[in-house]
Structure formats: C-alpha cells, structure tokens
Amino acid sequence: MNIKINNKIYEAKENETVLDVCKREGIRIPTLCGFEGLPREGVCRLCLVEMGGRLMTSCTAKVSEGLEVITENEKIEKARRINLELLWADHAGKCATCKKNQMCELQNLALEYKIENFHFIPRKGEITGAEELDLIKDNWSRVVVENENPCISRNSELCIECRRCINVCPEKKFGFNYRGNSVVVGTPYEKVLDCSFCGKCAEACPTGALTDQNDYVKIVDDLDNLEKFSVAVLDLGIEEKILKVIGKISPEKDLNKLLINLGFEKIVKLGKENLKIEFVKNIKDEYSRTKKINQQDIVIFFISSRIYEKAKKDKNLDYVLSEREVARLVRDKEKIKEGKIKM
Amino acid sequence: MKDIKIITEHWGKINPLKIEEYINFGGYGALEKFVLKMNPEKAIEEIQKSGLCGRGGAGFPTGDKLEMVAKNTSETKYFICNLEESEPGTYKDRLIVDNNPHILLEGIIISALSIGAKKAFIYINGNYEKQKEILEKALAQSREKKYWGENILGSAFRLEIEIYSGAGAYICGEETALINSVEGNRGEPKLRPPFPTEVGLFGSPTVVDNAETIANIPWIILNGGKKYSAIGSKNSPGTKIFLLNGAVEKPGTYEAPTGITVKKLIDEYAGGIKKGKEFWFAQIGGACGKLLLEKELKVKMEFGKECECPLGSGSILVVDKSVNIHDLLISWTDFFRRESCGKCVPCREGTFRLWEIAKRFRDGKISDRDKKAIEDILWTLDNTTFCPLGKFAGTAFRDAIAKNILTF
CATH class of the missing domain: 3.30.70.20 (Alpha-Beta Plaits)
Incomplete structure (x- = not known):
C-alpha cells in the first residue's frame, strides 16, 4: 500500500507502523520508549506525528491505504519539546559525572531539541519550609x-x-x-x-x-599503572559491539589502537576454538612464564557482554568489562587527551 | 416530568437486603420477560431503540456496544459492571447498591445474557466494603431464586457472576485499565484499538458498562425502548442521577430527565443556593469537569458530541464566593497527581508540576515563568496523553483561567 509522509509517497507493508516506515526511509523521528525488538508502548510521547489534524504516536499507529502523515511542523515540535522538558525536569541530571554522559539518549535528544529553559522546576525561594519538606x-x-x-x-x-x-x-x-x-x-x-x-x-x-557495576577508580588506576601488565581478553563478537557504542563518541575505527591508548599492554582474542573461559585462566600462567612477570602484576580484563561473569568472582578474571564500560573509558581518555579536563 | 423515576423508584420503599420486597414491587419481572418471552436479539433491539447511552461519562450508545459483542462469534465473552467510581463528589453507583442492589443485578443478568456471556464481573471500588457486602448478600439471594447460575428460571441460560474488588484507583474506571486489573496486571490503560468489544478481558470480547447504565436496563425491557426514548433529551434520552453538592439548600441525589438545565436542577431540585451565600460557579462532572458561571447555567445536561457541556458522572458542585479558589485548585491538581497511573510522560510529569504550581498560586509566588508553564502543560495534557485521564486532568484549571475565576 502507499502512504503519504510529508507530501511524499512511500510504500508500506501491511501491519507496519508509521515509525517502521519512517525508519526504513530515513525520516528522523525521536523515540525514547521504543527499542529494537521490544513491544511498542507509546509512553514517552515523543514520536508524535500529525495524522488527520491530530497528534498520534507514530510507534503505535498502523499504516493504512492513503494515510497522510506529517512528521515535522510547529505543533509537533512544541509537543516534543514540552514532553522532553517535563522529562528533564524530573531527571536529576548531573551530566558531567554521569556514567552515560555523551552516550545518553535523553541528553542527545535535549541537544537535538535545544532544551535550555527549565521552567517547570520551582526556583529557590519559591518553595519554603514545610512545603519544601513535603516536596522532598x-x-x-x-x-x-x-x-x-x-x-x-x-x-x-x-x-x-x-x-x-x-x-x-x-x-x-x-x-x-x-x-x-x-x-x-x-x-x-x-x-x-x-x-x-x-x-x-x-x-x-x-x-x-x-x-x-564496577570499581571505576581501581580499573583506571590499574590501567595507568606502568608496573602492571594489563591484558585485554576480547570475547567473541565483542569488537562490533564496542565499535557500535564508541561510534557515538569517537570516530576511531581501529579497536586495537583504542585499547592500547587506554593502557592495555596485550590484546588477546577469544576465537571459536578457544571460546571457553578456561582458556583465559591459562593466560596468567603463560605470561608469567614467557615474559617473566610476577603473577600478581598481570591484570586480566575480560571484555565481554557476558557480565554475569562478574558475579562468579573468578580469581583469574580481575575485571569483567562490558562494551559500555570500555566506551566510558574511551570517552574519559579522549577528554583528558584533548585537554578538556586539565589534570 | 419531575416524577419519572427509573433507577430510584424503589429507594426507601424496600429493604435492600431482602429480595422478596423487590420482587413484590415487580422486581425481576424484566428478567422473566427476557427469559420467557424475548430473545437476546429482541432485547438488544429494544435497548438500541431506547437510545440509552453510557452513564459513566463518555456517553457511548449502550445498545450498539452490546450488539457489537453479541454479533461476535467468539466462544467466550464477558460482561463487566463498572462500579469503580472514584470521581470526587460522585457517589451515585454507591447509592444504587445501598438502596436497591437487585435492580443492578437484574440489569447485569439481562445484559450479560443478551450478549451471550457466560461470566459477568462486578468490578467494585476497593473502598466500597459495605457495598461489597450488600452485593454479596444480594447475589446469594438471587442465586437461590434461580435468577442466575445454571438453568436460569428453568431455561437453558446460564451465567456466573463474580465480584472483583479493585484497590481504589481512579484510573481503573477506564475500561482498558479495569480489564488489566481484573486480569491481575497493573491497573493502567491499554492501547486502543483493539477495543474491548473485540479484544477485551483475557482476549475475549467484553462489554464494560457503568452501573447506572445497567440499572436502566430492567425498565427498558419491561416498558419498551420507545417509551424510554421519549423521556428527556433527544440525543441522550432517559433519566440521570444528579448529585448536587456544595452551597445549595438541599444537597443530595436527584433523578431527573436528561436535557434539564443546571439552573433548574439547582433551583427546583436542590432548593436553590444556600441562604446567605453568593453563587460563584458550578463544576459539572467531578474533578475533571468544566466550570460554569452564572450566565452559563442554562446549558442542558446531556451526553453526546454536540452537547454544550459534558455531563460527566452527573455531579454538580456549586461553589460560592466564600470558597478559596486556591484550595480548590490544589485539591483538583492533587487528585490527578495522585491518581495518574504514571504510564505516559505528559500525565505523569504534567499533573505533578500543575500541583506544584497550584501551591505557588496559594503562596502568591506565581511568576511569569509559571504562566508559560501552565500554558504548556495544559496544552500537552490536552493533546498528547495516552488516555483520557490526562486529557481531563487540566479541564478545571483551564476553565478557571479562561473564565477569570483564577487571576494572576
């Protein structure tokens, strides 16, 4: 069937939503509650589009023959901005120290929609005494x-x-x-x-x-410590995931370069034949033998999406890092390198 | 016309705890007529002819709703009586149960059988403990008389009725949230479409009707739809229970034909404005209702798309000039802040910010920034919320500003 989006005709399939068509055709619609493969709830009220003069959430609106959709106009922009601002007003944003800084979807949307006034939050002096306690x-x-x-x-x-x-x-x-x-x-x-x-x-x-969950300070200390031999053990398929997350903050495509920049001395990849965690356990023995380094000075960073390995508290895996934590390390390193944060 | 009583006919004349007294007044006659002389199609036809529409506030034609599910070929269907009334100032359904639970049961049985449902639920507000007890007793008595259960009145009809007590959440009066609650899920609205008449309780077609709507059914079956449609206004015929509260001489419940003006209700039914008080405005339909100034009191109380003022639940709050509007404002906004389910952004955050602003109003700390904030929040509530609760949450606030009741 054919539907009209912003006065242009697009092809759509039965049972698709307006958002599906827009995503396929590269028409930008902001969403927060929608995520790949999850049921569409329509709760964030940001993917609003205008259909028949009414604002509707594009993630829940099914396509039908001859449907006319407008994705960008003053009314839609106003609705998205107000709802974003309402979300921001309730978001205790201390962005600079947030683990998700620069990788946060709410922050990115706020930048996209140029949210700068917070006129929904009471100012100092507007609430006092008992009222303030109530509010707290x-x-x-x-x-x-x-x-x-x-x-x-x-x-x-x-x-x-x-x-x-x-x-x-x-x-x-x-x-x-x-x-x-x-x-x-x-x-x-x-x-x-x-x-x-x-x-x-x-x-x-x-x-x-x-x-x-991690001990970030300790991780950075161990990486920066020249006496420690840091080994990054990359799980199967983790490279793509890391690059996908890092893509938002750094143009660098060479993962090895990124990891060495972070302070890793050695990078080991788990392949199909040595997928088992047991293989990782031998690394310490091997390096202490061949490189003549004390076992205590070898730090193994297991970089994997399998974060449940943290819960096992395996002595041979000093740290388990997910792709998000690696991205965080990269983000902070970049800032320091560019002199944005003076040491 | 003032004497026409359909729902309140037996009030005060019978002991609500004794089924025999209702039967002596001709009670359950409609059910007998339905089972012995009618068939479901005929009953629905009569209800459609009567023009009866939902008394919960939306005013959807009841006959059409019943027909939609009756025509569905699904094996399991459900009928739900919505007794989850928690609109501030509204207690009509509670009084129906208090005074005559059997008229409600009779209506439930007829409606459920007419759509082919084998199971009916009475979804009752969690705070209505006494009413739940009354209903339980009434149910036991009517089952003994074979008005429901297996082989109703010796026929092949069968129906089970179960009382389901909610937890006292306002949002559960919304039909999809109510269905969620009966299913054991969190009481929050579901996406529509599909409508409950297609995919409702446990995925089966379901009719959810307000208790007051259901209480009209026995009269319609007994006296015919044509006679009912002659009462009251043309677009939404019948009678309606009006609840007059606030600064009137005789506050209370009055059954009156629809299409009556607010002025008439206040002057003729409730005995006029309380002596020594000066009328300011009236709020129609609970906390989410519109405000009417003195010059607007001639609007007719009816349902439908063309009506001048949505009737809502039928409660009329008469506010006199001694009332502090700021306190009232806080009470409205606080209600919606508490009762919002928290599902969608504009309602969850917007109702809370409105409440904050209402408190700043009281403290005289309102600023230009707040004016813009009020405008924005009311706009987003009106245009972008998931369900009607958010849409109505700002009605009173908006009206108060538009009609200069609230001034900056």
Whole structure:
C-alpha cells in the first residue's frame, strides 16, 4: 500500500507502523520508549506525528491505504519539546559525572531539541519550609539507589520510566512500583536485584539509571599503572559491539589502537576454538612464564557482554568489562587527551 | 416530568437486603420477560431503540456496544459492571447498591445474557466494603431464586457472576485499565484499538458498562425502548442521577430527565443556593469537569458530541464566593497527581508540576515563568496523553483561567 509522509509517497507493508516506515526511509523521528525488538508502548510521547489534524504516536499507529502523515511542523515540535522538558525536569541530571554522559539518549535528544529553559522546576525561594519538606518527601523518598548486586548498578533518579528494561528482561524482574509522579521502576518489594545478570537491561537503558557495576577508580588506576601488565581478553563478537557504542563518541575505527591508548599492554582474542573461559585462566600462567612477570602484576580484563561473569568472582578474571564500560573509558581518555579536563 | 423515576423508584420503599420486597414491587419481572418471552436479539433491539447511552461519562450508545459483542462469534465473552467510581463528589453507583442492589443485578443478568456471556464481573471500588457486602448478600439471594447460575428460571441460560474488588484507583474506571486489573496486571490503560468489544478481558470480547447504565436496563425491557426514548433529551434520552453538592439548600441525589438545565436542577431540585451565600460557579462532572458561571447555567445536561457541556458522572458542585479558589485548585491538581497511573510522560510529569504550581498560586509566588508553564502543560495534557485521564486532568484549571475565576 502507499502512504503519504510529508507530501511524499512511500510504500508500506501491511501491519507496519508509521515509525517502521519512517525508519526504513530515513525520516528522523525521536523515540525514547521504543527499542529494537521490544513491544511498542507509546509512553514517552515523543514520536508524535500529525495524522488527520491530530497528534498520534507514530510507534503505535498502523499504516493504512492513503494515510497522510506529517512528521515535522510547529505543533509537533512544541509537543516534543514540552514532553522532553517535563522529562528533564524530573531527571536529576548531573551530566558531567554521569556514567552515560555523551552516550545518553535523553541528553542527545535535549541537544537535538535545544532544551535550555527549565521552567517547570520551582526556583529557590519559591518553595519554603514545610512545603519544601513535603516536596522532598514526595519527590525523592521513593528514589531507589541500589549497588548491592554484583553486576547492575541502579539509580532511579536518572530513570525516565521508558519501560525498556521491563520489556527486555527475560526473567521479568522489573516492574512499576507506586503510581503517578512517584512511579519507580524497580523489583518487587524493592528487593536487591537477583537474576542471571544477562545485562540486557543495562544495554537497553537510554539513560544512566541502569549501568554496569564496577570499581571505576581501581580499573583506571590499574590501567595507568606502568608496573602492571594489563591484558585485554576480547570475547567473541565483542569488537562490533564496542565499535557500535564508541561510534557515538569517537570516530576511531581501529579497536586495537583504542585499547592500547587506554593502557592495555596485550590484546588477546577469544576465537571459536578457544571460546571457553578456561582458556583465559591459562593466560596468567603463560605470561608469567614467557615474559617473566610476577603473577600478581598481570591484570586480566575480560571484555565481554557476558557480565554475569562478574558475579562468579573468578580469581583469574580481575575485571569483567562490558562494551559500555570500555566506551566510558574511551570517552574519559579522549577528554583528558584533548585537554578538556586539565589534570 | 419531575416524577419519572427509573433507577430510584424503589429507594426507601424496600429493604435492600431482602429480595422478596423487590420482587413484590415487580422486581425481576424484566428478567422473566427476557427469559420467557424475548430473545437476546429482541432485547438488544429494544435497548438500541431506547437510545440509552453510557452513564459513566463518555456517553457511548449502550445498545450498539452490546450488539457489537453479541454479533461476535467468539466462544467466550464477558460482561463487566463498572462500579469503580472514584470521581470526587460522585457517589451515585454507591447509592444504587445501598438502596436497591437487585435492580443492578437484574440489569447485569439481562445484559450479560443478551450478549451471550457466560461470566459477568462486578468490578467494585476497593473502598466500597459495605457495598461489597450488600452485593454479596444480594447475589446469594438471587442465586437461590434461580435468577442466575445454571438453568436460569428453568431455561437453558446460564451465567456466573463474580465480584472483583479493585484497590481504589481512579484510573481503573477506564475500561482498558479495569480489564488489566481484573486480569491481575497493573491497573493502567491499554492501547486502543483493539477495543474491548473485540479484544477485551483475557482476549475475549467484553462489554464494560457503568452501573447506572445497567440499572436502566430492567425498565427498558419491561416498558419498551420507545417509551424510554421519549423521556428527556433527544440525543441522550432517559433519566440521570444528579448529585448536587456544595452551597445549595438541599444537597443530595436527584433523578431527573436528561436535557434539564443546571439552573433548574439547582433551583427546583436542590432548593436553590444556600441562604446567605453568593453563587460563584458550578463544576459539572467531578474533578475533571468544566466550570460554569452564572450566565452559563442554562446549558442542558446531556451526553453526546454536540452537547454544550459534558455531563460527566452527573455531579454538580456549586461553589460560592466564600470558597478559596486556591484550595480548590490544589485539591483538583492533587487528585490527578495522585491518581495518574504514571504510564505516559505528559500525565505523569504534567499533573505533578500543575500541583506544584497550584501551591505557588496559594503562596502568591506565581511568576511569569509559571504562566508559560501552565500554558504548556495544559496544552500537552490536552493533546498528547495516552488516555483520557490526562486529557481531563487540566479541564478545571483551564476553565478557571479562561473564565477569570483564577487571576494572576
């Protein structure tokens, strides 16, 4: 069937949504709640388009013969901006120190839509005394910051309730708690997250609400320490993933160069024949024999999407880094190198 | 016309806990007529002829809704009575159960059988504990009399009725959220289409009707749709329970034909404005209702797309000039902030910011920035929310500013 988008005719298939067609044809529509392969919920209200004079979410609107869609006009821009600003007003954004800085979808959208006024947030002096206490109670009492599980760091202050993690989790560990503005995405009865730690939620999260748990300072120290021999063990297929994440912050395409820049002395790739973790365990022995380095001074960084390896606390794997953590290291290195941050 | 009573006919005359007293008044006569002399098609035809439309606020034609599901060939179908009323100032369904639960049950049984449902639910507000007890007793009595269960009145009809208690969430009055709640999910609206009449409870076609709508059904079956359609306004015939609250002489519930003006309701039914008080404005239909100034009181109370003022749940709050508008504003916005389910961005964040601004209004700390913020939030609530709750959350606020009730 044919549909009209911005007065141009495009071909569409049965059961497709307007967003599907736009994505295929390269027409830019911002989305936050939508994520590859997940059910379309239509909750972020950013992918609004105009159909028949009404604003509709393109992610849920099915195509039909002769449909006319406008994706860009003043009204749509206004709606997207207001909804983005409302999200920002509730987002405790301390962007500079956020793990997801420059890789955050909310931040990127705010840049795209030039959000600079925060006229929804009360200013100093506008709320006082008991009222302020009320507000604190109402607004922040239900913030969940949980770092007790071994793999996923959760901070609901940064959460924008897009529901990606709820939908992506194969074990259905997350859900909505409370209602209205007090809504918190969390586990039942706010228990510590206990799952198989596949890491899909951290991959799907558009902001810094769900991130990888790690000891960042120690990792950077070990990488920078000249006495330590840092070995990066790349899991099968991780290269593409890393480059995909890094693509947002650095034009560099040579992964080896990037890793050596980060301070890795040696890069080992797991192939199809030596996929097993057991192979990694031999690395320490091998290097201490051939390179005459103390076993304690060899640091193994297992770079993999399999973040559940962290939970196993294997002595031979000093650190398990996901592609997102590598991207974070690259991001910070770039900043220091360019002199954006003076040491 | 003032004497026409359909729903409140038996109020005060019968003991609601005794089925015999209702039967003595001709109760369950409509069910007998339906089972013995009619068939489902004929019953739906009568309801369509009557022009009865949903009393929950939306005003969708009830007969059409029943027909849609009746025509569906699906094996399992459900009928749900929506008794989740939590609109501030609205308590009509509660009073129906308090005074005559059997008229409701009779309506539920007829409607459920007419669409071919084998199971009906009564979704009751979690706070209505006493009403739940009354309904449970009424259900036990009517089952004993074979009005529901296997072989109703000796016929081949069968129906199970179950009471499902919600947790007192306003959003669960919205039919898709209600269905979510009965299914055991979080009470939040689902995407429409598909509409519940196609894919409803547990994926089966479902009719969700307001309790007051259902209470009209027995009268229509007994007296015919034509007679019903002659009552009240042309577009939405019948009677409606109006709840008059606030600064009137005799606050309370009054059954009146639709199409009546607000002025008439206040003056003739509720005894006029309370002595010593000065009328300011009236709010029609609960916290999400429009505001009417004195000169606008001549609007007719009816449902439908062309109506001047949406009737909503039928509650009329009369506000006099001694009321502090800022307190009222906080109460409206606080209600929607609490009752928003939190699913979509404009409603979750917007209702909360409106509440904050309402408090700044009270403290006299309103700034030019807030004016812009109010404008933006009301606009996005009106245009971009997922379900009607968000759309209506700003109605009163918008009206208060537009009609100069609230001034900066």
